Every structure is written in C-alpha cells, then in structure tokens.
Amino acid sequence: MTIALERPTKKTRSAQIREQLGYPIIDTDVHTQEFEPAFLDYLEQVGGSKIVDSFREHLPGAGRFRWFQQSWEERHKYRTARPPFWGRPTKDTLDLATITLPKLLHERLQEAGTDFAVLYPNLATLAPQIKNDEMRRAVCRAANLYHADIFRPYSDRITPIATIPLNTPEEGIEELEYAIKELGLKTIQIPGYVTRVIPGFEKYPEEVQREATWIDTFALDSAYDYDPFWAKCVELKVVPTTHASGMGWTSRRSISNYQYNHIGHFASAGEAFCKALFFGGVTRRFPTLKFAFLEGGSAWGASLYTDIIWHWETRNPEILQNNNPANIDREGLAELFRVYGGAEFQGRAEQFGSGLGFHGQHLSPPNPGELDEFAAAGITKAEDVRDRFLNHFYFGTESDDTRAAYAFNQKANPFGDRVKAFLGSDSGHWDVPDITAVTSNAYSFVERGIFSEEDLRYFLSIHPLELYTSLNRDFFQGTAIEKEAEEYLNRA
Incomplete structure (x- = not known):
C-alpha cells in the first residue's frame, strides 16, 4: 500500500477546529529542509564549482558539529558543547516528506488547521552564521534563489523567509534589496547577533580567537552603525524576524547532554537581541518598525517586559540619586x-x-551623561517602556507551549496588557511529532482554561496579521486569506 493511500479521508481535528473558529490561522514558523542536490545547483550558479566543493567539505554550521569528529578526550580538552542530533521526526514517512516537498506541504497545510504559513528552511536559518565571508554570502544568495523558485507556485498559502547575512550593514542591505526587489520575497530572517573576535585577542592563534569572542547584537555597543539597515527595512516595507540560537553560550556548554544545552537557548539569544534593540534606541528611532523572535516562546518576553519596567522604576535618573x-x-x-x-x-x-x-x-562621580541608561531608548516614564516594547516586539510560540499563559496574563502584566505572542509551531522539528495537531494543540489552551477565546484569536490570527501588515498593507494580497486580512485592516 502506498503512503498516499494511507492518508486519512476525514478531516483532522485541527481542520475541524479551524472551521469552528471561523477566522484565519497563521503559523509563523514552519521548518522545511532543502533538497541538497538541487540546492547545490543554485550554489554553483551563484559561486561556482569551487564554492560547492568547499561547501561539501565544510558544511555551514560545521563548528557546531565539531563534537561528532572529536574523541571524548578532545571534547573534554576543548569543552565542545554537544550539538543537536536526531532532529527530525522520522516515524511518520508522510510528515518527513512533507517538510522537503513544497507541493506536499501546500496540500497538507490545512490538515494542521493552518491557512497561511511563514517558512524557515533549515539551511537558511544557519547560513548567516557562516564565518567565511565569501561562503556566507554565496550560501545566503543561493538559498534565497532556491526557496523563491520552489515555493513560488504555492504562494497563496506559504511564503519562505529570505535569509539575510548581517556581519556588516552593507552586506545586509545588498542581500535585502536583492531578495525583496529581484526575487519578490516578502519576509526576512536576520541573525540575532554575530560573534566577533575580541580585538585584544586578534593576535593570537585561531584556536584562541574561536573562544575569545563577543556577541554583537547590532544595536548596542555594536562594531557598526546598523541604522541604515533598519531604515532600508522600513523603505522596503519588510519586518525583520530572527531565529537566533544560543547553543554553546556560557552555561549551555555541556559536552555530553544536548538537552542541557538546548533548554532556553532560543529565548536567551532572542532576549539579548531584544534588549539591545530597546536600550540601543532602535524602537525609538524607527517607530513603525516591528521585530519578531521565533522559537523561544513568549514567557521570556513577558518577563523581560516586566523586568525593564521594574528597572526603570528603581534605576531611573531621579530615583538613582538615592544611591549617589x-x-x-x-x-x-x-x-x-x-x-x-x-x-x-x-x-x-x-x-x-x-x-x-x-x-x-x-x-x-561618573560622567552625568552615563547615569541615564534609558536615554537612548527615550524613556521618561513607565508608559514609554510599554510603548517602545509592546508596540514593536512579537514572540513566536509553539502550539503546545503552555507558558504562553504569561504573555496573556493581563492581571499580572504591567498596564494590563497582552505581550504579543503568536503561533510559531516549529513544525518539521523533533518537538512536533504530528504536524497535523498544531491547531488542536493550541485550542487545548482554551479547553484547559489557560486562554480565553479572545486570547486564542490574538495568538492564532490578530497578532500575526498585525505584524506582517504593519509596514506592508498588501502582504496577504493574492493569498488564500486576502479577504480576511483586508477585513482585519479595515477594522483595525
């Protein structure tokens, strides 16, 4: 019996719930896997055969997977963090094929109760972190070409991110313009940071430089002024999103336990970038620009929002005089x-x-200008924190992550607000064993009293509609939810 003949003939529970809810469901984080032989054709087109040979020899992210080539003695010696392994759900062959075949994904999306999905292809999420400049830019360009081509016939329900390298603002602007203007892609992923060698260690051997690094989050104490890149995002009407990894940071360096390293790492990387955007004043200087942080959940966003307000109330310039x-x-x-x-x-x-x-x-006494650490963010009262934070930051959350309750706890959150969590299912990875259960998982929040029906609508529909139409009113034009998006915009 073939796989196709084994497929269910009746609607899944997720599809039934979607009909019951009556509003569009947008999944902001569906993972796909590139078909490498086809991708390498694109890479050769961009960079030539030498780049392809080098890619095969030094796979992107190879530094993360050094662990597999090392003996236990070497892992101890270099404290090499154990990386991900067995990352795909393989028990269901149909689900496994779905993440790499665009036509099949398009056909099955509604089985998950999803009307529209933003795709984060696996290689595309890793490409901006490639250290070699030539390889990084070639892989990002080839990935954008590949994904634009293979998903273009299915744009009514799915859109892939363009992967944007950002080691300098100039390389980011160049790839951003190409992806948006030439390829017609309409959403992007940027790295949440790049690692740079601490200048004082540049004279040391490569092994030392690899460890003596600092995290550049583009917005606070950065090596470059990234305002031209943020301005280009506004000009091209595209929302920056990030899917940054904190694997291998500080305490997440167990040499033997991947779960120890994995827990909280997306949230940690997202928080670092989010704080930099806030304290570096990006959300003040670019009042229309919003950002989304994927796969870290939303509990950290609710915690950070509350924490920043608490720090303002206890460390603002006036109160700080109590410590003079x-x-x-x-x-x-x-x-x-x-x-x-x-x-x-x-x-x-x-x-x-x-x-x-x-x-x-x-x-x-310190320089008076150094006392107000909220100055760049333009904070003069707690309400300013609310406006600079809640109006700009969105948090992708898996459909079974009950910690989303923190984001929607209006009794606990300052000013009685919702923190802007939305559905980012992470389908295609090991934590989603059944890709058709996405909407039913989310609806269980209502059934268990974690969400109200109104909260669920914000989570599944309103927040993603709000984010993606914030700069581009026509984002959903030509899609299966064009009418519903227009109705939302008219109401909003």
Missing part, C-alpha cells in the same frame, strides 16, 4: 561605626567606604 555616594554623611557614619563597631572596626575610618559605595573609584 555624595549623599553620605561620612562624619555621622564614622560616629556610628565608633559607637556600634567592635575592635575590628576601630582605627579604620579611612576604609569605611569599602563595600558601602564610596571607596576608590566610587569617590569620583
């Missing part, structure tokens, strides 16, 4: 030490400031 060392009555402090201090305190008045905030470097 100039406030200290040193004579009064010395008298208290004399009266209440034991023998170990006597005769040490000149050292009283050690640990109390006015010893050594603390004796000199």
